[in-house]
Amino acid sequence: MQTSDIAGLAQATLDWLVNKGVLPTLGVVFVLLWTVARTGSTHLITMRLWQIVIGKRKAATSKMDDFLDQRDGLMRFRLQTGLRKVGTNKQAESLVDWINKKDIDVDTVRACGGLFDLEMPGLKSKLPGVAARLIILALAALFFYGALIQAVAIVVAPPFIKVNKTGHWYGVSEEGSFHFSFGSKSPHFALAECTDRNGLVVKTKYPKDDVEVLCDLLSSDKHQTYLADAQTGQSIGLAVGCAVALFMLSLFLGLERQAGAAIRLRKKLDGGGENTDLGQCNAGSSLTRKAEHPAGSVVATIVADRSPGDSSMSDALAS
16 A cells, blocks of 8 residues: 555545544543543543533532532542542542652652552552663563554555465565565566466475465456455554554553652652651761769760751750
């Protein structure tokens, strides 16, 4: 299939979708699906349908009203933050307190994906290491090249047919036929060369049965229809394979982005004093001196930390 044919088909399809009203409908469906995917619930859709059909009529009891109002708030929180796994309003409030305390943007939390524990809240203790991230990138590259090869094949590759008797695959077109194989260049032959089939077998070193089948196909009156059908089926198969490869690529790239975001957040939290263990000393000078207990029989150690520019000293007495 030529590139110009694909462009013309795409334009004709787009015009048909717009004229028939299909495109706006698909737009509405996309928004609805995005809302459900973003919130993890159909609550906002059913709420809007209720308001359209019934209006803003209240529920039977105030307790039910309060519950539905809280549910509305939770769905709004999920929709606007993208944190669809926040299960309750209490979890949402706890997360908001943590974000404000750590001075972290909510988009940073969302970028960490499953590596951030929304119930705790906080980063999970074990994050992907260098080896795990390299494996993820390698798999992503594999699916990227798989999708690229299939996309190119849709545009430039001729239809491929299989000779059942030998199990060999051949690319067949008006320009010529050739044996499909990786790593080696196979000889081509056109319909005009089929007049001497025995000589063609010697020239190409293809099995005689394969040459007979290919020449019979090219000389048939219906070979164009057959090849067009084969091309269509092949393109559909390649398109499905390309879509699957792109889906897997997006999954692995998403995992890599989550790992990178979580590691950057961990560094930021550690650098900002996330570790509050009293056994570790912060920047500053640590002064240690011994003092005699007022009773004179016990010696206590006085430890004081002084930060630069801080005029105050706190003493801890152990008796």
